[in-house]
Amino acid sequence: MTKPLVALLTGAGVSTDSGIPDYRGPDGLWRRDPEAEKLVTYEYYMGDPEIRRRSWQMRRRMGNLAAEPNAAHRAVVGLERSGVPVRVITQNVDGLHQRAGLPARKVVELHGSARGVVCTRCHARGPMEDALARLDAGEDDPPCLVCGGILKPATVMFGERLDPAVLGEAVSITQACQVFIAVGSSLQVHPAAGLAEVAADHGARLIIVNAEPTPYDEIADEVIREPIGTALPAVLGQLDGAHEGGRPGVA
Known part of the structure; x- marks a missing residue:
């Protein structure tokens, strides 16, 4: 059969x-730092350059690509x-x-996938590791290399x-x-x-x-x-x- x-x-x-930490468990990321949820919320990410900078630094710091x-x-x-x-x-x-x-x-x-990035304007895609390399080179909010639009992880953020x-x-x-x-x-x-x-x-x-x-x-x-x-x-x-x-x- x-x-x-x-x-x-x-x-x-x-x-x-x-x-990779969970989000809502007893030691989850959102319970330890409720403000961190803003870093993956579309409205905050798109409207506040400082949120974007903090979001990129969080991804750089967590090093999840090496997991x-x-x-x-x-x-x-x-x-x-x-x-x-x-x-x-x-x-x-x-x-x-x-x-x-x-x-x-x-x-x-x-x-979606945190291993990629996508432009919110022209929808061009690329690998996350390239965006993180740009952070290492000194950029704090790397724009899309195709059109200059806001770049975000290829994930579904809160609010999307x-x-x-x-x-x-x-x-x-x-x-x-x-x-x-x-x-x-x-x-x-x-x-x-x-x-x-x-x-x-x-x-x-x-x-x-x-x-x-x-x-x-x-x-x-x-x-x-x-x-x-x-x-x-x-x-x-x-x-x-x-x-x-x-x-x-x-x-």
Whole structure:
């Protein structure tokens, strides 16, 4: 029988073991420094040059481009390579699922990618590492090299809408899967959080792996509070070859 399609919605908690802080956990970035949220809010970023300078310095200081995949990312790749159809819908912008070896076509980046930059005027794109190199060379708010417009990370900031095509792909995957695992996400940011309910409504087995309670725990088939670095590999290991039948998967 066809192996079931496994969809994972991954949040910031998946990348904390790689040294990238989460945002809303007990030690999350927004709890430690509520003002930091302005640095990734579109209205503030576009309207205040000082916010932009601070935002660029934050990215330079955090050094997230050097982060390496951890056991959770590798476990997802292991499941995919075993022949189980896997799709990842991620709220993360770090690109670590792809760096771990998951094909890019199997990753839906709901909130864009911090590995690139985009011009807000002409929409030209380029690598983040080039923009950071310009900071190292002395620029504090590097403009677009094509048109001089305001440059921003290729991420969806607070106050920006998700790309409808990207969201549509995420919804389609969620409706088609037989197993939906929400891992490392507070499930508080919509519309991504609502995918958990969409999955359950379409008959998927809903598994939530997160350190703190989420609004969707009550409808989940299983809730796991153990550390993600050990819990997710265990869950995925159980899925590998353990399920048969159901709706056809997507290879």
